[in-house]
Amino acid sequence: MSALVILKKHEDKRIIQGHLWAFSNEIQRVEQPGEPGCVAELRSSEGKPLGVGFYHPHSLIAFRLLDKDPQAVIGREWFERKISDALARRGRHYPGSRSFRLCFGESDGLPGLVIDRYDSILVLQVLSAGMERCLGHIEQALGALLKPRGILLKNDVESRRLEGLPLEVRILSGEVPETVEFEEDGIRLAVCPQKGQKTGYFFDQRDNRSFLRPYFKGRRVLDLYCYVGGFALNAVFAGAAEVLAADSSAKAVELARHNAKLNGFQDKAAIQKEDAARMLEAFSRGELPFNPDMVVLDPPNLAPTKKSLAPALRLYARLNTMALSGLKTGGLLATASCSHHLPRGMFAEMLREAAMRAGKTAHLVALRSQA
CATH class of the missing domain: 3.40.50.150 (Vaccinia Virus protein VP39)
Incomplete structure (x- = not known):
């Protein structure tokens, strides 16, 4: 693990209750801090493991929880499992449909990631530095699960600037026509x-x-x-x-x-x-x-x-x-x-x-x- 994030006393309460963020003023100290968006372990002030997530030293939302298992490995298999779960939920809600919001950030346990599915075309918005660092894993997971014709990055959202990320729109893989039906x-x-x-x-x-x-x-x-x-x-x-x-x-x-x-x-x-x-x-x-x-x-x-x-x-x-x-x-x-x-x-x-x-x-x- 590249970093260890220790919360201040009593600041673990919201995390235990299900909240997925820790703000910069709730953190007591960080040991072995890595680059913005690095994977880090989160612990209470008493040293109790709370899970793993993304740490960003320069963001107000300093920690975004990904998994309550402190041993979780955040890689292709992890993303494939999380996106598969999101896909199954949409399948139950929209049976037979091939176009919908596949992933909506924290609600699907993937903070900072939005995925819209237009049949064989996928459009992603990556809103955190951590998700940006994991883009390769996300692309591989989507390829294995859906075999899309094309994946578009629609990263023109102003909130990316808060994470130190550039605004851009580009094709990540495959082909994405100008008009999608x-x-x-x-x-x-x-x-x-x-x-x-x-x-x-x-x-x-x-x-x-x-x-x-x-x-x-x-x-x-x-x-x-x-x-x-x-x-x-x-x-x-x-x-x-x-x-x-x-x-x-x-x-x-x-x-x-x-x-x-x-x-x-x-x-x-x-x-x-x-x-x-x-x-x-x-x-x-x-x-x-x-x-x-x-x-x-x-x-x-x-x-x-x-x-x-x-x-x-x-x-x-x-x-x-x-x-x-x-x-x-x-x-x-x-x-x-x-x-x-x-x-x-x-x-x-x-x-x-x-x-x-x-x-x-x-x-x-x-x-x-x-x-």
């Missing part, structure tokens, strides 16, 4: 992983798209920040009476229209390049030509940092207030936030206040999360 819950989709947002598609909203299908039936649906059309196409698929989708990105609108054609929905969903906030302003004043009774609001990350939380919360409040103002009695609002700095409780309170400002009585149908 796949199927999700009966809908064909085309995305551009190399140039699109995140890994190319928002797999984290998959369960929510499926959940909303019964609510779409027979309704006039306005899908704002539609990106490549995930919610809009699900609305058509589920039997919505009318669908209008909008995004400010010309490339996203082009892909959304292409995806509508892929499914034969081009005459059933109007997809426009428009600013969502301006459309909501018109809707709230009763001036939008389209009169929806259901609004889907899935804006981009408005609070990428803690410092941006306050202005982001004001913008979330404004957008949701306008959406609620325009909806008539019996209307539905499906609204989301992908800002991890915005706690769920704060988001729910913002919605309560938005309903008050809109002069509407709102009933919470469901409070959901990412897939």
Whole structure:
């Protein structure tokens, strides 16, 4: 083991309870420290072994737990076992599907690693120095388990800078076409992983798209920040009476229209390049030509940092207030936030206040999360 990380007194409690991180101010000392991201053993202040993980001397998240077995060898076989477990979980949740979020960091015991599967194409986001050092093992494990046509590294995430890692997008192995097609819950989709947002598609909203299908039936649906059309196409698929989708990105609108054609929905969903906030302003004043009774609001990350939380919360409040103002009695609002700095409780309170400002009585149908 290249390093031994000793926690301060009582700082082992969260680790024992299942938390996977130790912060730099919780560490008493480090013996034989290695390079950033090296594999290290973690022990309590009394010397009790707590497991092995990645140690980074210059990161606020100084230790990321990988395995509670202090003898675990973090190599190809270890990654193959962990990814195989994640694959089995997705197989139970999405039987027969070949496209989904295969690995979601800590939730799959792989802190700092996101893997999205688009049939035979895999897109990875490596968010920690430790995972970066293990990239060869990860590639080998994925090759053995899935034999992918190609693996793309979509490492353009700003949080990599906190680990001292460069931002890059490159093909790790095989071939990755500019446009990748796949199927999700009966809908064909085309995305551009190399140039699109995140890994190319928002797999984290998959369960929510499926959940909303019964609510779409027979309704006039306005899908704002539609990106490549995930919610809009699900609305058509589920039997919505009318669908209008909008995004400010010309490339996203082009892909959304292409995806509508892929499914034969081009005459059933109007997809426009428009600013969502301006459309909501018109809707709230009763001036939008389209009169929806259901609004889907899935804006981009408005609070990428803690410092941006306050202005982001004001913008979330404004957008949701306008959406609620325009909806008539019996209307539905499906609204989301992908800002991890915005706690769920704060988001729910913002919605309560938005309903008050809109002069509407709102009933919470469901409070959901990412897939």
